[in-house]
Amino acid sequence: MCGGSICVLAAVFALSLVFIFLRDGKKSQRKSKLPPGSMGWPYIGETLQLYSLDPNVFFATKQKRYGEIFKTHILGCPCVMLAGPEAAKFVLVSQAHLFKPTYPKSKERLIGPSALFFHQGKYHTQLRKLVQASLSPEVIRNMVADVEAVMISTLDSWVGGHVINTFHEMKKLSFEVGILAIFGHLENHYREKLKNNYHMVDRGYNSFPSIIPGTPYRRALLARRDLSKIISGIIADRKEKGIFGKNLLGHLLDSKDENGETLTDEQIADNIIGVLFAAQDTTASVMTWILKYLHDNPKILEGVKAEQNTIHRSNDEGFQPLSWSQTRRMPISHRVVLEALRMASIISFTFREAVADVEYKGYLIPKGWKVMPLFRNMHHNPEFFSDPEKFDPSRFEVTPKPYTFMPFGSGAHACPGNELAKLELLTLIHHVVTKFRWEVIGSKNGVQYSPFPVPLHGLPARFWKLPS
Known part of the structure; x- marks a missing residue:
């Protein structure tokens, strides 16, 4: 009788263990489930939907249906998209070591594998310090006169009533400012060679990555090879003359790691081209949008004019x-x-890649999956910015909630050139509103992606100089 009871108790105990195991297993599965969402068609996933729709509509529709974390499959990669400030902080700051920066290999080849934003760890830290030192406020404050000279020369070239493609002109302007920040004053023959070859790389950067001769991508690869040669020539020239300076090239040439090793010419070239890419299209896009927003909002333009005219008068009328x-x-x-x-x-978003299986809010982000914090969704969320589709600068009289406004990213990979970009933007505003009037030609609405959002057709416009 006693032995039978023991057997029964043993059986009950064993069954209890099985039940606990199964229950905990189910809990583990629940904790490790993938985020909701659609992966689309095999291989191509939802890439066609992303590129056939306005990206804003694509992301906003997904968020409305699935919430602030959802999965998809684009550009040949499974992705988890995150649309909330907590998630952005998790990926970019608090748990940044679990997510490495990532770019398509085709683009990495054109920029260069040694560029700082492809890396983590000691090498990234070393390079970031160098870039930050060359773009610190202490250095940039000595660039004001040179940036202003580039701005005045560029704006004067638009005068006469002829129609310009504002975005294309802004790209030229931001390229010249980028050259200043990287090299300081550069001889004209070097500048022209850099400009011609960089333009070829830029044209092929977002093209289909075919290495067939004659294709834009193939031409971009050849131009990228020539860029390295040109930069090596500038490096040799600077070393021979002993001219380093406080610009980015000077900091890169003067750098030594903990073992006393200097950077190779190829490493320097990769980081120079990386900074040019990071600085040109993004800043040019914002400058173009500023001109559109001021044109479309006369009351705001009047307030900006009043502020800038006060400065203009204090500077002996310019x-x-x-x-x-x-x-x-x-x-x-x-x-x-x-x-x-x-x-x-x-x-609109940034690419990261999970370096291990990561659990976030009960969802699994598998190792190797791309992770994309969606900045645009946060910037246009009415919970954080009331009436988000209205251009209203007064909303920034109050500081936004943390991690709801990240135009320059956040964390260790935040844009190190934000102070230079702001100087460029404010210098543009000062000179354009105190010395010029402009008229937008054609449709005043519409956005095109190249790949950054710019006003339709690059904002065709005419500029006239105001009477002194």
Whole structure:
């Protein structure tokens, strides 16, 4: 009898263990489930939907249906998209070590594998310090006069009533500012060679990555090879003359790691081209949007004019140069810049890749999957920005909630050139509103993606100089 009871108790105990195991297993499965969403067609996933729709509509529709975390499959990769500030902080800051920066290999080949934003760890830290040092406020404040000279020369070339493609002209302008930040004053023959070859690389950067002779991507690869040779020539010239300077090239040439090793010419070239890519299209896009938003909002334009005309008069009606301290005292214009960055959201999202299986809010993000914090969704979320489709710089009289506004990213991979970009934008505003009037030609609405969002057709416009 006693032995039978023991057997029964043993059986009950064993069954209990099985039940607990199965129950815990189910809990584990529940904890490890993939986020909701659709993976689309085999291999191509939902890439066609992304590129056939306005990306804003694609992402917003997904978020409305599935919530702030959802899965999809685009550009040949399974992805988890995150549309909330907590998630952005998780990926970019608090658990950034679990997510490495990633780019398609075709684009990495054109920029260069040693560029800092492809890396983590010691190498990334070393390079980021160098880039930040070359773009610090202490260095940039000495660039104001040169940036202003580029701005005045560019704007004067638009005068005469002929129609310009504003975005294309802004790309030329931001390229020249990028050259200043990287090389300082550069000889004309080097500048022209860099410009011609960089333009070829830029044209092929977003093309289909075919290595067939004659294709844009193939031509871009050849131009990229020539860029390395040109930069090596500049490096040799600077070393021979002993000219390093406080610009990016000077910092890269003067750098040594913990073992006393210097950077190779190829590493320097990759990082120079990476900075050019990071600086040109994004800044040009924002400058183009600023001109559109000011054109479309006359009352806001009048407030900006009043602020900038006060500075203009204090500078002897423009005969004295703009100063660094003056660019720090433009509150209305600064809010216009912030609102343009929010509205346009030039960087709609950023790519990361999970380096291990990661659990977030009960969902599994598998190792190797791409992870995309969606900045645009946060910037246009009415919970964080009331009436988000209205251009309203006054909203920035109050600081946004943390991680709801990230035009320059966040964390260790945030854009190190944000101070230079702001200087460029504020210098543009100062000169364009105090010296020019402009008219947008054709449709005043519409957006095109190339791949960054820009006004339709690059914002065709005419410019006239105001009477002195």
